[in-house]
Amino acid sequence: MQNTIGGLGEFALITRVTSQFPTTDDVILGPGDDAAVVAAPDGRTVATTDLLVEGRHFRREWSTARDVGHRAVAQNFADIAAMGARPTGLLIGFAAPSDLPVAWAEEFTAGVRDECAVAGGAVVGGDMVGSDTLTIAVTALGDLQGRAPVRRDGARPGDVVAYTGHLGLSAAGLALLERGIDGPAECLSEHRRPSPPYARGVEAARLGATAMLDVSDGLVQDLGHVCRAGGVRIDLDSAALRPHPALLEAVAVLGAEGPGAAAEAAVALMVAGGEDHALVAAFPPGTALPGHWHRIGSVTDPAAGTPGGGGAGDENPVTVDGRAPRNRGWDHFREG
Amino acid sequence: MQNTIGGLGEFALITRVTSQFPTTDDVILGPGDDAAVVAAPDGRTVATTDLLVEGRHFRREWSTARDVGHRAVAQNFADIAAMGARPTGLLIGFAAPSDLPVAWAEEFTAGVRDECAVAGGAVVGGDMVGSDTLTIAVTALGDLQGRAPVRRDGARPGDVVAYTGHLGLSAAGLALLERGIDGPAECLSEHRRPSPPYARGVEAARLGATAMLDVSDGLVQDLGHVCRAGGVRIDLDSAALRPHPALLEAVAVLGAEGPGAAAEAAVALMVAGGEDHALVAAFPPGTALPGHWHRIGSVTDPAAGTPGGGGAGDENPVTVDGRAPRNRGWDHFREG
Known part of the structure; x- marks a missing residue:
């Protein structure tokens, strides 16, 4: 069953998927090692994480795999933007049933790639495991370019x-x-x-x-x-x-x-x-x-x-x- | 049902859980905002992510919640160490069925906290969502302290x-x-x-x-x-x-x-x-x-x-x- 991710195998799928991701100047070391290395030019990194669970945050009958890829990136880089930061790197955990079509994983990857291009960040790492529940975990990193983070607690009367x-x-x-x-x-x-x-x-x-x-x-x-x-x-x-x-x-x-x-x-x-x-x-x-x-x-x-x-x-x-x-x-x- | 996470509610649980995490000098802005801000003193951040899925990577009948917390942290900060880096920050995504006992989430949190103390990193952020499959997504960050990362591709004959x-x-x-x-x-x-x-x-x-x-x-x-x-x-x-x-x-x-x-x-x-x-x-x-x-x-x-x-x-x-x-x-x- 080469057309399911269970048939293809984890390593083959990772190789196929990661080859799709372009790099940027922020990527010092991309996917494939124990960890990635991402530029943090001002000596700080902004970081946020979100989980998307099938049936709770998306439905395969309502959204294409490409939609889900776009959305997974968008909601995380939006958090980076909300700190006043510039998106840099993205890590994606992908937990999926073994009967998930390889085509779904590839279309999801294409959505991730395209939304990264819009936001200006790059995929630098990830993990791929089996699960009965299709679950996507995204961590986004960002760069404050020397500015103070825009927090939630600074609003003052009159603003x-x-x-x-x-x-x-x-x-x-x-x-x-x-x-x-x-x-x-x-x-x-x-x-x-x-x-x-x-x-x-x-x-x-x-x-x-x-x-x-x-x-x-x-x-x-x-x-x-x-x-x-x-x-x-x-x-x-x-x-x-x-x-x-x-x-x-x-x-x-x-x-x-x-x-x-x-x-x-x-x-x-x-x-x-x-x-x-x-x-x-x-x-x-x-x-x-x-x-x-x-x-x-x-x-x-x-x-x-x-x-x-x-x-x-x-x-x-x-x-x-x-x-x-x-x-x-x-x-x-x-x-x- | 205040003793399940569904009964307690997401925000109450997050508040209860995040109050348990001590901070470190690497934490510029901890949990509670759109994103955290973590020190990256040499202008680079090491980053890695892993998923742990119940039934695949742990079993509740074989491991306590505290064990799973320890392990989730350990396997990620081990990846940071394997680059020759020092652990700094950790982000945790927690997807759980609504009937999960609050006590399980709290014991898991205690395990995370204690393993962070061993490794020297701090929890800086996370996400908590509902899912039929208990799934833990961890992203670890690290600091190379000015050194080159130790990659996988540098071994030479005679080493x-x-x-x-x-x-x-x-x-x-x-x-x-x-x-x-x-x-x-x-x-x-x-x-x-x-x-x-x-x-x-x-x-x-x-x-x-x-x-x-x-x-x-x-x-x-x-x-x-x-x-x-x-x-x-x-x-x-x-x-x-x-x-x-x-x-x-x-x-x-x-x-x-x-x-x-x-x-x-x-x-x-x-x-x-x-x-x-x-x-x-x-x-x-x-x-x-x-x-x-x-x-x-x-x-x-x-x-x-x-x-x-x-x-x-x-x-x-x-x-x-x-x-x-x-x-x-x-x-x-x-x-x-």
């Missing part, structure tokens, strides 16, 4: 909150796939292959961002981390959350009736939907933001109090128009 | 081959567990918690090692990589492979009859058994090796030819007493 990239499209795409409804291609493709605005992470750092993260669990839930880490609150302005046309189209297809209901449903997906990997950041008041950064709210003082919202230590430090939002996102393990 | 650490004990421990036979504690514990000689990786680099790796798949199979990468052959001297007393005891318990048969079986486990994570290296002839480095063979010229052995491009570039060994180790995916 402007702005995002760049997409919000809600991935969640809409997932909802369409779950219901088996055809819908706007932008939403489906954003779910399958999110397109984080990698280079804008470095841009935000240069603009003086005081806090930043990528939106993986949902805008409100993720901004909650910024609030709790920084001891602040954030109020979002729903009028500033302008839905992408494809998002409005998707919520209409999904059953929102009339323009008012559609707009409301679209904004709900923008504040609660995850996995677009937009970058959201706080900037000092008066920062001249390029047009692709959308101002959507402001950082407020927890002592000031807002009707309906709680303090920084409360369950709900992020409000929309001064009120608690309805849905705060997902907790991957929570039952029911 | 001495030597190892430090244990060989065969883990394989004997696994064989005992598989057969349900009680045996020497050293073998069982080496399988459950391998003890790589971390600091001797840096020592080997300082001594001028021309090639090095850690023994994960078996001595002969792993030295085959050194041969193919360097275009050389290696001949091992079976008389120099002196079995640990516990290994002799284990093979006797496992059924080897008489001292001759026991010695032969023990040497077979030393050359074919994996997962002890001993370090094996090639050194220039005349290198003054400390006593804990055991000389076991030499690097030979592929053009010279050895009766019964092949050239570097052949299937079997590693010989024992000039002959092909019987068992070359495992290929994780190969069927049958």
